[in-house]
Amino acid sequence: MIQVAVLGYGTVGSGVVEVIETNKAVINKKAGTELNIKYILDLRDFPGDPYEDKVVHDFNMILEDPEVTVICETMGGIDPAYTFSKKALLAGKSVCTSNKELVANHGSELIQLAKENHCNYLFEASVGGGIPIIRPLNYSLTAEKLDAITGILNGTTNYILTKMEEDGADFADVLKEAQEKGYAERKPEADVEGYDACRKIAILSSLMKGKTVNYEKIYTEGITKITSADFIYAKKMKRSVKLLAMSKGTEDGFFAMVAPFMIPEEHPLFNVKGVFNAVYVHGNMLGDSMYYGRGAGKLPTASAVVSDIVDCARHPGKTIMCFWDAEQVELMDIADTKRRFFVRVKAEKKEEAAAAFSSIEEVNAGLTEEFAFVTDVMTEKEFDEKIASIGGSINRIRLEN
Amino acid sequence: MIQVAVLGYGTVGSGVVEVIETNKAVINKKAGTELNIKYILDLRDFPGDPYEDKVVHDFNMILEDPEVTVICETMGGIDPAYTFSKKALLAGKSVCTSNKELVANHGSELIQLAKENHCNYLFEASVGGGIPIIRPLNYSLTAEKLDAITGILNGTTNYILTKMEEDGADFADVLKEAQEKGYAERKPEADVEGYDACRKIAILSSLMKGKTVNYEKIYTEGITKITSADFIYAKKMKRSVKLLAMSKGTEDGFFAMVAPFMIPEEHPLFNVKGVFNAVYVHGNMLGDSMYYGRGAGKLPTASAVVSDIVDCARHPGKTIMCFWDAEQVELMDIADTKRRFFVRVKAEKKEEAAAAFSSIEEVNAGLTEEFAFVTDVMTEKEFDEKIASIGGSINRIRLEN
Structure with a gap:
């Protein structure tokens, strides 16, 4: 049996509990063991809730319970989610999260911490809700x-x-x-x-x-x-x-x-x-x-969190490979990236625009007070300069493909 | 290092070799070890091929080489692929295949054999070519x-x-x-x-x-x-x-x-x-x-086979969970399934058709010699009876959604 603690009994957290309850049979089969929610951490009480007696207010109760091996961090935000996640991983407890904010900020560090402590930091639910994308x-x-x-x-x-x-x-x-x-x-x-x-x-x-x-x-x-x-x-x-x-x-x-x-x-x-x-x-x-x-929503997101718990259950004491080092990727200045642009300018600027952008393709949608066109491929910098030279546009939207 | 044997140096088999060669660095990183093609089994010789010296004609050379732990079965067809796969699994060698024919026929048996011998029978490439679908x-x-x-x-x-x-x-x-x-x-x-x-x-x-x-x-x-x-x-x-x-x-x-x-x-x-x-x-x-x-093609399909090899490399001596028992699923008789149908009959049958199918929705696409319509939801059996009662149709296509 895998004892699970859920941090944050909000939308996603209560979804995790609901998914585990509703799909119990299939989940336990896929996990190869039974998942049991032992604690739910929240500041609030939930009188009348069927899981009322699992609600605790002190994270240390969870941290200090050696039976708990998987923690679902569905609190969101950086603090205290970050502190709790670090403490859990340091204690060798795997963390499954839907918290994109935290993953984007501290992903590599938490993954490294999981490795060092022979557990996992998994975050399928942090992107694309229920769409399996992290695991693929x-x-x-x-x-x-x-x-x-x-x-x-x-x-x-x-x-x-x-x-x-x-x-x-x-x-x-x-x-x-x-x-x-x-x-x-x-x-x-x-x-x-x-x-x-x-x-x-x-x-x-x-x-x-x-x-x-x-x-x-x-x-x-x-x-x-x-x-x-x-x-x-x-x-x-x-x-x-x-x-x-x-x-x-x-x-x-x-x-x-x-x-x-x-x-x-x-x-x-x-x-x-x-x-x-x-x-x-x-x-x-x-x-x-x-x-x-479905990129969001209680149950799709919770389903992704639970799939992470199942993965933890399948890999006890083992860190599933994930490559995300602390070293930063050097990003190009967006000004140097190239593409075509759709542009709308005032009608009276038609000739000026045609002169500034050597080769354009007019788009006539019957809006007589403006002139709209698509540019050739050029850098963002080049585009910005040309459009500034004719005094700006009503709007411009980039083209993809 | 993982020693790999490729069975069948045709389109997919040569693709496997090409993928491993081209993406060596990233694949070895993801596998956590180096993949090396040790044998290529084929009836033919490939003089001048860079892998010429790895080509063998006798499967037993592969089977009896304890260094080989993963076999890619990219031969297709039932025989001898089935025999080779069974022998490999019985010897504790994992098999990764693109062979939908074999998987559809003997999937549960080969998965079971892999379990019993602490290795894997993986078949990501058997459906959807390069689309990750089996693993999701x-x-x-x-x-x-x-x-x-x-x-x-x-x-x-x-x-x-x-x-x-x-x-x-x-x-x-x-x-x-x-x-x-x-x-x-x-x-x-x-x-x-x-x-x-x-x-x-x-x-x-x-x-x-x-x-x-x-x-x-x-x-x-x-x-x-x-x-x-x-x-x-x-x-x-x-x-x-x-x-x-x-x-x-x-x-x-x-x-x-x-x-x-x-x-x-x-x-x-x-x-x-x-x-x-x-x-x-x-x-x-x-x-x-x-x-x-891409549902087919040499490199997309080969990429899926190689992703299976990587999975084997990540799970040495361990069978990755896969649920597919021998017990057969009982299927409904298709005659009892329900849907709407698009139907074309000869123009003169318009009234007859309207009478046979109580509620229909005409589709007029200007083809004057025929009468076309969409039926209500009904069973296939009911539809077949009604259409037979008016002497058949020019064509009928089922509707989905």
Whole structure:
């Protein structure tokens, strides 16, 4: 029997308890042993809850109980999750987490600590919710040199963009509606400014490189400037606007970024709609592969945490291989990365724009007060200079493929 | 160091050698040890080949060499692959295979043999080529009760259907072109009649149930009856025709089948085009997830075989958990499964058809000589009886979702 402690009885934590209870038979079979929730750590009490008697308020009770070998850290945030995770690993207890913030900040250190203490620090649920992506990267694509990961990693922004596309609505209105429905937080910055996706692509990129990709160095741009007019053009171009989190090896170096992109309808991420997430991985032998599913939500995320517990149960006293060193990956300056841009300028700037951007492709969607076009491939720096030289744009969105 | 023998130096076998050579550094890092190809078994000689001196013709040389711990069976077919695999496993040598035929026929037995001899029988490459799907089912979705798998599991037929859709061409013409391009075999039955997809869904279904789903009992229908007219209707209905391999738990029982289906454009498999494959999995906690990539081809398939070798290297003397018992899963008679049907009958049968199928939805695509419609949900048996009562149809295609 594996005695498990759950830290944080919120959405994901209570989901973990529910998944283990609901799928008991199949989970115990897959784990090769019985999983038992021994403690639930929370500041609150839960009178009337069926797990009421497992709730404790002192982490040390868990830490000092030698029976507990696996800890689910579903608290979120850096502190005290970081301290608790370190103490647990130092005591040889494996930690399974959904905490992308903590993994992005301290992943390599906690993985190293797990190794030194013959246990595991697993974080399948930290990216893509219920989509198996960490484990495929670590266990399945082991014969590949991976050179690109492109993901739709945030369900809230994908829901908003999908609604904008389908209803022709503007960002602010859809955000409000999403907040009312509970699909967006009252403080939506972490999602709509791309910060959440940034942490997640940092984690995936670190696993791809085997070294640390510092999320603070990843260029991040949210979706707040995307308007209904942009979608009118996108439709005309048979494209969609998606918030992509990507990292790529190019001949000029390795870059990572989060930003809205226009992608064509043939792109496998084109049909990833609503709250769904997907991760697109490119390897030198396999070519493209994609992983798709629910990127958030209580039960999908909890299912991923429990799959980590099962993995711990299958590897008692053994550290499952995971390559993520402390050494930092050098990232290209985003200004030096190259791509095409979709640009909207005021109608009267048409000739100026055509002169500044030698070769352009006009996009006419019937909006007479503006002139819209797609540029050639150029560096971000070059683009910024040219667009500044004509006094800026109404909006610009990068093109992918 | 892990000494590897490759059985069969054909497309996949030579791909295995190429992948190990090309990605040596990353593979050895992920394996935690060096992989070395010690033998290549083939009936032929390969003068001038860089691996010429590793080629042997006698399997016993491999079997009797205690240094060899992992064998890649990339021969295909039942014999002698079956005999060689059994002997290898009995000698405690792990076997990694791309041989769907053998896995579908003897999977549970060979897995059991591996367990008894503390080694592994791994077959990631047998389904979906380079798409990681076996390992996600076995290692990632361990907290799920899986109730449905729906896949596009054959690249040749998907290529043909995609070309028919895009070019408005007929089956025979596209098949001919595909054969000329090498995308289809000269004897195309295994692909176009659905036999290949049938083996693959048998393997996935067996892993889903943990028991054997006998491929001989899976209802299998190919794509040879699909015509360009069907695609005219499909377009009108905003649907596509795909050869789906599926297995599902329903309230009436568990069924598995391979057949062409019309799927709507919102369906995640709608955009799976050309030679790409995808597998759509439904679990009770996670909901839907999908795995997409190249379903065939030398290097993608070889990459999957090598990922299995890496897994063997990571688990020396240990059998990785895999649940697939010999006990057979009872399958529902396909006649009792329920769905909607798209049907084309001659124009003069319009009234008769409307009378036989109480509630129908006409599909008018401008083909005046026929009357096309979609039925209500009904059992296959009920549908067959009704359609027989009006003297048959020009064609009928099942609807999914």
